[in-house]
Amino acid sequence: MKNNNALPLLPQFTFIAASLLGIALIGIWYAAGLSWQAITDFWPVLFVGIGGATIANSSGVGGGVVFVPVFDYFNSSGLLPVSAQQIVATSFLIQCFGMSTGSLTWLNKMRGQGDAATGIHQREFWRIVLLVSATCLPALLATQYLFTFKPADVLFWFKSLSIALGSALLISVWFGKGLGAERLALSRFDAGVLLILGAVGGYATALFSVGVGELVALWLFIRNYPLVTCAATAVIITAFTVLSGIVFHLIHTDIPWLLAAFAVPGAIIGGYIARGFAYWLGPYRLKMLAGLWIVGSSGYLLLAGS
Numbered sequence: 001m002k003n004n005n006a007l008p009l010l011p012q013f014t015f016i017a018a019s020l021l022g023i024a025l026i027g028i029w030y031a032a033g034l035s036w037q038a039i040t041d042f043w044p045v046l047f048v049g050i051g052g053a054t055i056a057n058s059s060g061v062g063g064g065v066v067f068v069p070v071f072d073y074f075n076s077s078g079l080l081p082v083s084a085q086q087i088v089a090t091s092f093l094i095q096c097f098g099m100s101t102g103s104l105t106w107l108n109k110m111r112g113q114g115d116a117a118t119g120i121h122q123r124e125f126w127r128i129v130l131l132v133s134a135t136c137l138p139a140l141l142a143t144q145y146l147f148t149f150k151p152a153d154v155l156f157w158f159k160s161l162s163i164a165l166g167s168a169l170l171i172s173v174w175f176g177k178g179l180g181a182e183r184l185a186l187s188r189f190d191a192g193v194l195l196i197l198g199a200v201g202g203y204a205t206a207l208f209s210v211g212v213g214e215l216v217a218l219w220l221f222i223r224n225y226p227l228v229t230c231a232a233t234a235v236i237i238t239a240f241t242v243l244s245g246i247v248f249h250l251i252h253t254d255i256p257w258l259l260a261a262f263a264v265p266g267a268i269i270g271g272y273i274a275r276g277f278a279y280w281l282g283p284y285r286l287k288m289l290a291g292l293w294i295v296g297s298s299g300y301l302l303l304a305g306s
Helices: 010-032 036-042 045-059 064-077 084-113 122-146 151-176 188-208 212-222 227-252 257-304
Strands: none
Touching: 010 084, 010 257, 036 257, 045 064, 045 084, 045 227, 045 257, 064 084, 064 257, 084 227, 084 257, 122 188, 122 212, 122 227, 151 212, 151 257, 188 212, 188 227, 212 227, 212 257, 227 257
């Protein structure tokens, strides 16, 4: 359904947002002090950014489910020594670019197609975003600024929860393919669960850069909301979350700028192409991809004892 009156100020907002992302990227390149040797050594990281952002923005599960395992492997293998805090900070930074780009592509689609681009009425779509953000952002900021935790203390439980939800998603796909009508309106039960998941996801995201988008997307997948609703809401919520949380890391973490200098451009590319990738895969294969990646990556981290 065409709806050219939706989001009338979006073109101006898109231009401003894209300009700010471009300026920030130039700042990262400057901070990294790029050299020809660095380009030779680190250019493959570009594809990590592309892959992570494509999966994140097409499924909504958050780029951290890609970046955290990959960067953890870099560290454990000795390819690039980075601390757990630096891994989280870099993942936050990359997602600021990738998820913001992905959000802009979804929003532009919404401007052109209205409800057809969101799967449900736009009022319901933004209700999901606001409900989750209402508990996610306070939980994120409180965790970052008021509490001190070692990621290892709670990472086990987060990885276990990811495996459980990913497994639930796979089971729902295997046994529910083609069954039941899609949900087009948010129930009170789902609204209540999303408020809880927002708080849990904000807490987890503050510690690991992964959480809120993953939990929201998985829950909406399992509850049989339209594919575009699951992906787009999770992408936009994650963008709000990482943009709010990156300030803490810019102040308190020694970010490995050289790593970010290559992963960030890849994330921008991945964020731009992800929506088309999601439509190409279709709901069934996309849910399978999301579930398998979440279970596989969380299982790897669990076994690795990271």
